[in-house]
Structures are given as C-alpha cells and as structure tokens.
Amino acid sequence: MPSLQVLRFAAAFFVVLFHVGSGLQIQYQLTTNPFGLGAAGVDIFFVLSGFIISYTTNPARGFLDFARRRVARVVPLYWLLTLAVIIIALAKPDLLNSTVLTQQAIIRSFLFVPYEKSNGAIQPLLFLGWTLCYEMFFYLIYGLCALVSGRGASWLASGVLLFLVGLNSLWPDGPAEWRFYTSPILVEFVLGMGLQEIFSGSDYFRNGSQLLALMSIICAPVAYFTASLVLPGIVPPAIFSALVVIGCLFWKVQKTRLILALVLLGDASYSLYLVHPYTIQLVMKLLSKDASLGLVFLLLCAAIIWTVAISLALYQLVERPAQRFLLKPRPKALLPAVEVSSGSD
Known part of the structure; x- marks a missing residue:
C-alpha cells in the first residue's frame, strides 16, 4: 500500500519536527x-x-515465523543504535542529557x-525506544x-x-512497569x-475515494483541536491518527516519481525515527543563543536534510541486509536417496 508507506514517512517527519x-x-x-502537533x-x-x-x-505460518519477522x-537497528548510545555515554557523557549507564539499564534496554x-x-x-517497547509488547500479545x-x-x-487499559483506570498510580504496560495509549493498536x-x-473502503481521503485528512487536525478542548489524554491524538490513517486507506495513489521517492523515504522511516534526536540535538548544542533566526532556520533545515540522508544510508546498509540475513529461507534437509524397484525381481 504506497499510501501507507508515504504516511510512515510523514509520521516520522512529524516526530522530527516535534x-x-x-x-x-x-x-x-x-x-x-x-x-507540538508533531508528537501525534x-x-x-x-x-x-x-x-x-x-x-x-498469516497465523498458519505459526508463532515462530511471526516472531522471526518482527x-x-x-531488533538489528535498535540494538546497533543502543550500542552507539552506550559508547557515547562512556566516551562523551556530556553529549547526552539524562542517560546514566548501569548494568540493569543496559540489559533492560x-x-x-x-x-x-x-x-x-x-x-x-x-x-x-519507549515506543518500540510498546511495539514489542503488542507483537507478543498479537502473536500469542x-x-x-x-x-x-x-x-x-x-x-x-x-482489559489492560481498564486495569489502569482501577490503579493508575502503580509502579513504573504497571503504568507503562497498562497505559491508555494501547488503545491506538486496537x-x-x-x-x-x-x-x-x-x-467500498478498498476501492478507495479521493474525496473521502481528502475530507478525512482535512478533518483530522480540526477534530484534534476540537477534542483537545473537552477530552483528556490520549483521546485527541487517537482520533487524529485514526482519521489520518482512514484518509490514507481511501487514498489511491498514482505511482509517480514523487510518490516512489516518498515510498522509499517511508521504507527508511524507522531509521529516520530512531536516529533523528541525536543528529538534531548535535546541531542544537552547536547553536549560539545569540544566533539570528535566519541562521538557526538554515542550520536546522540542513540538519533535517542530513538526517534524512543518514536514515536512507542506514536503511540500505543496515536494515535491508539484516532483514535479508535473518529472513533467508532455511535450507531443506536432504533426504536419503531411495532406490526404486523396477518390479522385475
């Protein structure tokens, strides 16, 4: 679904802007x-x-196949970048804001x-990676x-x-793990x-409608800001996100060069999502508080372009090779040769 790939890039880019x-x-x-809306x-x-x-x-493939694909x-890119954070924390801890290395933190991460x-x-x-902790939790539940x-x-x-979200409403002030794994944000997977x-x-849904796609996407921010006035917590961003996804499901895209380029960026959205805080933060630390608005704007635009380029490189050099390696078909066991009788004995 090219429209969903384009949306993956848009979602990652929203988080970059945030x-x-x-x-x-x-x-x-x-x-x-x-x-602020970029957090959505x-x-x-x-x-x-x-x-x-x-x-x-496909449930017929079994739990192990599902787990292997997830x-x-x-895992590969997340582990690689986690290792990079550990190295930075050991070599240049002043570059990180609130990262404190402990054996427990490393193992749990x-x-x-x-x-x-x-x-x-x-x-x-x-x-x-907090979002990936939710993703892996969801994968575990769905696979089982x-x-x-x-x-x-x-x-x-x-x-x-x-049911887990309901438990949170009964005991919202439990320990950290309880609050995390019963968070209302789980409703978005639902x-x-x-x-x-x-x-x-x-x-009708699968056949698509450009008009309904446009209406759904236009209504999404309106619904978000309207809901924010009267509804608490996760409800406004959940409504916003659902409407945006509905719009992209209705949207039947033509595979132009621009769309294909955005699909490629959607492929690299996981890399963009994970790496951008550190590339953006590096530029922020180099900026002087006295820098002009024009200079800040130019440097941040350059940082975003640089970050997108890095994410494309990570996708090509890390994500794709790792997935090919981990998902390559297992060789079939060789069966012993069996002599077939001609029936003349």
Missing part, C-alpha cells in the same frame, strides 16, 4: 513547542502498526523493557493471540489490550486492528 521544536523551546526559552506522529505509528500487523500476519524488522529514569521518564537508554485463535487474533488481542477489520470487510 523534536526540532522542543530543542528550540529549551534553547530559546519558548513558552510552547511550535511543532507516534500515535499514527501505533494505529498503523495495529492495522499492518493484523492485515499482513525481530528482523525491529536490549530486552525492550523500559525503566524509570531520574527525570521520571519510563524509557530504555535509546530514549525513543494468533497462536490461540488464528484468524480471530485481532479480536482477542483487542480484548486483552482493552483502533488500528479495528480499521483493518472494517477495511478487509468493505469493498
């Missing part, structure tokens, strides 16, 4: 993040993940189990539900996630799985 804005907010004591890129990723996992998983997709840092954030060492109920995995997984069920069961 961290550019938060860097400016800290550096120049701004009262608000000028790109994470919510789009979660809704997309719920849709894509339930749409593409590990090949997520490699196992996708977040921990509570000194600033109160529940994250692994690679701080944006597929093992138990086959094609009904989406319904069973949705029930499990909603929204994605629900959209998949509707999409797969509706010819």
Whole structure:
C-alpha cells in the first residue's frame, strides 16, 4: 500500500519536527513547542502498526515465523543504535542529557523493557525506544493471540489490550512497569486492528475515494483541536491518527516519481525515527543563543536534510541486509536417496 508507506514517512517527519521544536523551546526559552502537533506522529505509528500487523500476519505460518519477522524488522537497528548510545555515554557523557549507564539499564534496554529514569521518564537508554517497547509488547500479545485463535487474533488481542487499559483506570498510580504496560495509549493498536477489520470487510473502503481521503485528512487536525478542548489524554491524538490513517486507506495513489521517492523515504522511516534526536540535538548544542533566526532556520533545515540522508544510508546498509540475513529461507534437509524397484525381481 504506497499510501501507507508515504504516511510512515510523514509520521516520522512529524516526530522530527516535534523534536526540532522542543530543542528550540529549551534553547530559546519558548513558552510552547511550535511543532507540538508533531508528537501525534507516534500515535499514527501505533494505529498503523495495529492495522499492518493484523492485515499482513498469516497465523498458519505459526508463532515462530511471526516472531522471526518482527525481530528482523525491529531488533538489528535498535540494538546497533543502543550500542552507539552506550559508547557515547562512556566516551562523551556530556553529549547526552539524562542517560546514566548501569548494568540493569543496559540489559533492560536490549530486552525492550523500559525503566524509570531520574527525570521520571519510563524509557530504555535509546530514549525513543519507549515506543518500540510498546511495539514489542503488542507483537507478543498479537502473536500469542494468533497462536490461540488464528484468524480471530485481532479480536482477542483487542480484548486483552482493552482489559489492560481498564486495569489502569482501577490503579493508575502503580509502579513504573504497571503504568507503562497498562497505559491508555494501547488503545491506538486496537483502533488500528479495528480499521483493518472494517477495511478487509468493505469493498467500498478498498476501492478507495479521493474525496473521502481528502475530507478525512482535512478533518483530522480540526477534530484534534476540537477534542483537545473537552477530552483528556490520549483521546485527541487517537482520533487524529485514526482519521489520518482512514484518509490514507481511501487514498489511491498514482505511482509517480514523487510518490516512489516518498515510498522509499517511508521504507527508511524507522531509521529516520530512531536516529533523528541525536543528529538534531548535535546541531542544537552547536547553536549560539545569540544566533539570528535566519541562521538557526538554515542550520536546522540542513540538519533535517542530513538526517534524512543518514536514515536512507542506514536503511540500505543496515536494515535491508539484516532483514535479508535473518529472513533467508532455511535450507531443506536432504533426504536419503531411495532406490526404486523396477518390479522385475
């Protein structure tokens, strides 16, 4: 689905803008993040993940095949960048803000189990890895539900996630791990799985509509800001993300050169998402507080372009080779030759 690949890049780019804005907010004591809505890129990723996992998983292949595909997709780059953070923390700790190395932090980070840092954030060492901790948790639940109920995995997984969110409402102030794994943000995976069920069961949805796609995407920010006035927490970004994903599911794209370029950037969106905080932060640390607005704008534009180029390189040099290696077909066991009798004995 090219439209969803384009959306993956857009979601990653939203998060890039959000961290550019938060860097400016800290550096120049701004009262608000000028790109605050960019944080919804994470919510789009979660809704997309719920849709894509339930749409593409074939329960007949078994739990181990599902797990192998998820590990090949997520683990290699995350482990590589986590190792890079550890090396930086040992060699130049002043380049990192709140990273403190401990044996427990290292082990938990490699196992996708977040921990509570000194600033109160529940994250692994690679701080944006908190979203991957949710992803791996969702994969585990979905894979086990597929093992138990086959094609009904989406319904069973949705029930499990909603049950966990319900537990959070009963005990919202539990320990860090409890608060993390019962967070209302899990509802966004449920929204994605629900959209998949509707999409797969509706010819009208699958046939697409450019008008409905445009209307859904235009309504998304309007719904977000309207909901923000009256509804708390996860509800506004969840509504926004669901409408954006619906719009892209209705959108039937023509494979022009521009679209193909955006699809390639969508392929590299995982790399862009994980690496950008460190490339952007490096530029922020080099900026003087007395720098003119024009110079700051030019340097940040250059940093974003540089970050996109790095993400494309990581996709080509790390992600694709790692996935090919981990997903290459296993050689079939050779059977002993059997002599066939001619029947003349």
